[in-house]
Amino acid sequence: MDCRFHVSPPVINLDLDAFSSSTATQQPRGRARPIIGAMSQHSDNTDGESTQPFSTPGSGVVNGAFLRDGALKVGIAQANDQERHPSRKSGRIIISSILASDALDVGFRAGHGPSKEVRDNLTDRPDSRDDHRLPATCDSSDDETHFRIDRTLLEVDIVWEDSNGQIQHTRKVRMDMYVNTLEKQAFFTLHCILYCRGSQPDTKLYLFIHPEHVKSIESTNNFPSLQTIKSREVIPLRFSMLKPPRLVVPKFPVRPKGQSIDLKTTMEALASVQDFTIFFNFFSLTVEFREQLRSLPSVIHHLKTAKGRDSLDNIYHGAGGEVFGAHSPSPGPSNTLIKDTVELASPPAYIPKVPLQSPPQIFPRSDRKRRRTSESGSSPSTTTTDKGILLITAKRITELENQVKQLKRMVEEAAARTPCRCNTEELEAIYDHVDDRVDDRVDERVEGRVDDQLAVLEIDLESKVMEGTEQIVAEKAEETVEQLWNDMQEELMGEVRRELKAQLVEELRAEIKEEVLKDIAQAIFSTTRGGSEKARIANLL
Known part of the structure; x- marks a missing residue:
């Protein structure tokens, strides 16, 4: 559950057992001050009396604290320790130097870490990593894993x-x-x-x-x-x-x-x-x-x-x-020390000198003596400034010596690689000229090889085309001759068949005609012979 409480004393103890209802009274918002939070956990006995805080594995921890609209939010993850404390768990938050604002919001999810709203605000707030981020100190468990x-x-x-x-x-x-x-x-x-x-x-x-x-x-x-x-x-x-x-x-x-x-x-x-x-x-x-x-x-x-x-x-x-594009030092601790030293060793603002007509016009001789005496003593601030300047000067001299050593080593390596001693501009001009010449020669050679390859390919293509054409023509000629021969053969066979058929028809007609005539003659003869016999028989009767 999410609870909101009015905060008035400088140090408060929030008992999560009292989180049964959500009540809040608002006051005018004030200016945010740093907050340090710590949390311990205690359990309740069956009779309602709370025991002493403990920090065994499974105790709750503060996940994060951050500002939102002038209020403090604390995400609490509370785990259950059923073996040792089977009763309902409660958390205790101790906050010192609290926020001078209207209310304190506590996002609580028992056993499941901070709520979604808390997680979203922890990551989405643009000022979550600047000086306004609220540090939270918590009692971590003994079995905290590192990687x-x-x-x-x-x-x-x-x-x-x-x-x-x-x-x-x-x-x-x-x-x-x-x-x-x-x-x-x-x-x-x-x-x-x-x-x-x-x-x-x-x-x-x-x-x-x-x-x-x-x-x-x-x-x-x-x-x-x-x-x-x-x-x-x-x-x-x-x-x-x-x-x-x-x-x-x-x-x-x-x-x-x-x-x-x-x-x-x-x-x-x-x-x-x-x-x-x-x-x-x-x-x-x-x-x-x-x-x-x-x-x-x-x-x-x-x-x-x-x-x-x-x-x-x-x-x-x-x-x-x-x-690239910046010369700011890295944010490590050593750079912070150097930055503090530089700020400490910065000389005072320059005051232009006014030409003096004569020393007595400014102050008497006795005053000048006292002034020289007072200025001769070294104050602590002047001594600290001088030490800072010496540190910066020594560091700068060391850096310059290292750079000189590196430059000498680079010059020696360059001299060992080539006997020619040229400056950077000449070397760049030579490199550019060599690159251009190499590119030109490469282009020429590539063009020549391409032309040669094209000529060879053209000759090969012509020879292959001729061979293919001759083969195709020969095949087509053979097919044409064979087709013509087949056509002529079919025509000749047809004419021969027609002639033989006509001849056979004529012969058959002649044979049939002859046989028919024979049959007719025989029939006539038979008829004549039969009539004569019938007449003879009739005469006999």
């Missing part, structure tokens, strides 16, 4: 929104991640390789992400409208930054070529945004690493920059790098 991540060359997809509101995407950047929750240190690096023109070696560009600059990390499900990412199983982490990442480049000019030019532009664009989402391939990660990534948003607020991870002196083979 350590030290991974390099992670294949990731990065999506961000440019100044025009367009969604941009790249998958050519690799990520190095270092997180140590036990030492409360972390550091994130995005880097890529640029392929350079001429004989210049391939160069890396780095994006340094300091945990102090991270406002929040969210495991969001709001995927951008990119089918390449939607079609894969990924683990998204949305980084919301207080400051953009630092782009680290070499101290010498970089001349990328081809697609590396677009990649350099991409790195510069990422160095100017404060919100971007990194997608990890789900199936390429171990189960342990997936769980660590899911736990990262809850611990990022307690982490500082890992020592030595943001050093610019060891990269680029010892030549060192520099921050």
